[in-house]
Amino acid sequence: MIPAGALASLLGDLRRALPTEPEERVPFAELSTYRVGGPVSVLSRVRKLADLIAVAKAVREHRPRVLVVGRGSNLLMTDTGFSGLVIKLEGEFEQVRLPAGPGDRATVRAGGGVALPKLARQTAAAGWRDLEFYVGIPGSVGGAIRMNAGGHGQETVEVLREAWVVDLLDEAPEPAARPAASLGLEYRTSRLRVTDVVTSAAFAVTADDRSDCQRRVDEIVRWRRENQPGGANAGSVFRNPLGDAAGRLIEAAGLKGLRVGGAVVSEKHANFIQGEPGATSRDVQRLIAEVQRRVLETAGVRLEPELHVVGDDVDGDGEQP
Numbered sequence: 001m002i003p004a005g006a007l008a009s010l011l012g013d014l015r016r017a018l019p020t021e022p023e024e025r026v027p028f029a030e031l032s033t034y035r036v037g038g039p040v041s042v043l044s045r046v047r048k049l050a051d052l053i054a055v056a057k058a059v060r061e062h063r064p065r066v067l068v069v070g071r072g073s074n075l076l077m078t079d080t081g082f083s084g085l086v087i088k089l090e091g092e093f094e095q096v097r098l099p100a101g102p103g104d105r106a107t108v109r110a111g112g113g114v115a116l117p118k119l120a121r122q123t124a125a126a127g128w129r130d131l132e133f134y135v136g137i138p139g140s141v142g143g144a145i146r147m148n149a150g151g152h153g154q155e156t157v158e159v160l161r162e163a164w165v166v167d168l169l170d171e172a173p174e175p176a177a178r179p180a181a182s183l184g185l186e187y188r189t190s191r192l193r194v195t196d197v198v199t200s201a202a203f204a205v206t207a208d209d210r211s212d213c214q215r216r217v218d219e220i221v222r223w224r225r226e227n228q229p230g231g232a233n234a235g236s237v238f239r240n241p242l243g244d245a246a247g248r249l250i251e252a253a254g255l256k257g258l259r260v261g262g263a264v265v266s267e268k269h270a271n272f273i274q275g276e277p278g279a280t281s282r283d284v285q286r287l288i289a290e291v292q293r294r295v296l297e298t299a300g301v302r303l304e305p306e307l308h309v310v311g312d313d314v315d316g317d318g319e320q321p
Ligand SMILES: Cc1cc2nc3c(=O)[nH]c(=O)nc-3n(C[C@H](O)[C@H](O)[C@H](O)COP(=O)(O)OP(=O)(O)OC[C@H]3O[C@@H](n4cnc5c(N)ncnc54)[C@H](O)[C@@H]3O)c2cc1C
Pocket: 033, 067, 068, 069, 070, 071, 072, 073, 074, 075, 089, 112, 113, 136, 137, 138, 139, 140, 141, 142, 143, 144, 145, 146, 147, 148, 149, 150, 151, 188, 192, 196, 197, 198, 199, 228, 233, 234, 235, 236, 308, 317
């Protein structure tokens, strides 16, 4: 918990330093695809680099718990909420710069807050291939790098050239270029810490026929609609165990449709847990635990969550710097 006095002086510093008023007690439901979770004490929407640097100075000074939120598509906030500082990149961090001209191998530069489907569509529409898989992942560039997001046979590690990262605790916080190989990108994980903020990234793309790029985008969108549910969820709840699929194990245990309160295992894809209107974060967490218990019982496999559970009452993301 951030003491009231510390919170007030953090807010005071942010108000003095930023053009955008920090928001207080923001329901996390508004910041995540799960649409559940308690309030966050302070939300700072950061629209340009100078503002992020000002936020970094306040973080160094006041040491609140920090959570960088992209599209909130891999986060489950507890009902207690988060008494710390949430940072969200907007404005200039949502810009995409396509390669200037023709060339076989080229670079797309995108801000850390860019929505992945937008990145995929803009790149494909301009006749550059290799980022089409992002059209089905409702995250941001920063979240994709932190999670090494992937699908349809591709992962971020294969397309990322480098990322620019601001360490909020650095004495002189500035974006530092970090080659992809230095980020420790592995299956749905990376070496980035909670105080590392991805401000932008460079992706390798290849020139291709626009209509071929568009066709691949359309195919992925169609596949997603046919195979994955819409509504409130955070995508795959569990990591796939080596050589198997979490969804297969959950389905084989007969758990499709299993319900706790307003949370239910999707009938369409067993590794998705849907939050129905009125669901609480606690419902989702209890269902996650119940699925883990039953799969362990029936298949002897301990499923590990892929989504990040955050909040005052859990460790992990949002640690005290
Ligand atoms: C319907 C659906 C389908 C999905 N399908 C896939 C899929 O096919 N493949 C896949 O890999 N994932 C999938 N996901 C999960 C999710 O979209 C990815 O993990 C995505 O990369 C998360 O990005 P985000 O911006 O939403 O991150 P958030 O959920 O906001 O945050 C996730 C983590 O990234 C960190 N983070 C966010 N932004 C930054 C930043 N700028 N700098 C540093 N750290 C940051 C956060 O602190 C947190 O630790 C799916 C989710 C949904 C809802």
